[in-house]
Amino acid sequence: MLEFIKSRRSTRRFLKKEVETEILDEIIEAGRYAPSGGNSQTTHFIVLKNQRVLEELAELVQQEFAKMDVTPGMYRSIVNSIKASQKGGYRFHYDAPILIVTANQKDYGNNIADCSCALENMMLMANHLDLGSCWINQLKWLNENPVILEYMYQLGLKESERVYGALAVGYPDTPDGLPVREPLKRTGNEVTMIL
Numbered sequence: 001m002l003e004f005i006k007s008r009r010s011t012r013r014f015l016k017k018e019v020e021t022e023i024l025d026e027i028i029e030a031g032r033y034a035p036s037g038g039n040s041q042t043t044h045f046i047v048l049k050n051q052r053v054l055e056e057l058a059e060l061v062q063q064e065f066a067k068m069d070v071t072p073g074m075y076r077s078i079v080n081s082i083k084a085s086q087k088g089g090y091r092f093h094y095d096a097p098i099l100i101v102t103a104n105q106k107d108y109g110n111n112i113a114d115c116s117c118a119l120e121n122m123m124l125m126a127n128h129l130d131l132g133s134c135w136i137n138q139l140k141w142l143n144e145n146p147v148i149l150e151y152m153y154q155l156g157l158k159e160s161e162r163v164y165g166a167l168a169v170g171y172p173d174t175p176d177g178l179p180v181r182e183p184l185k186r187t188g189n190e191v192t193m194i195l
Helices: 002-006 021-032 051-066 076-087 111-128 146-154
Strands: 044-048 098-105 132-136 161-170
Touching: 002 111, 021 044, 021 098, 021 111, 044 051, 051 076, 051 146, 098 111, 111 132, 111 161
Parallel strands: none
Antiparallel strands: 044 098, 098 161, 132 161
């Protein structure tokens, strides 16, 4: 199991190839069986497969990031999203054929944790099924943006919910069509044991 976990890597280049419904269902089911605080099971999975919708959402995300200013101390990935959006051509979901958005109750204390567990389960299942995946935070960073919120409401987000993460999924654009599975060396994640 540890070797399997170590082999999971993020994919940021996808083929324009449709993922079969049966395979997608397995990935979503893995997310649905993730642990949740008090077994609340309140994570809402919004599965975007429609290419027109994905295109519209990508345009809106780029438009909203482009309006933002970079401020001192801002998280570097948000800075990268702002600068790339201002430059133009920003594709926050790497043009993956599927984006699985995870939302949860905005006033629930475990909203981010529950969505995170679901996302990890789905990433591991995607790896098992020879698909690539990448955790996407941009919708979370814009989860109070009125333009993005309104669009997400049209896609099924409830007013009591906010987006806490998303997963880009698809067939990797690699020479062998499989995810890159060479583990990256750990250089952080310090461990302190009190024995």
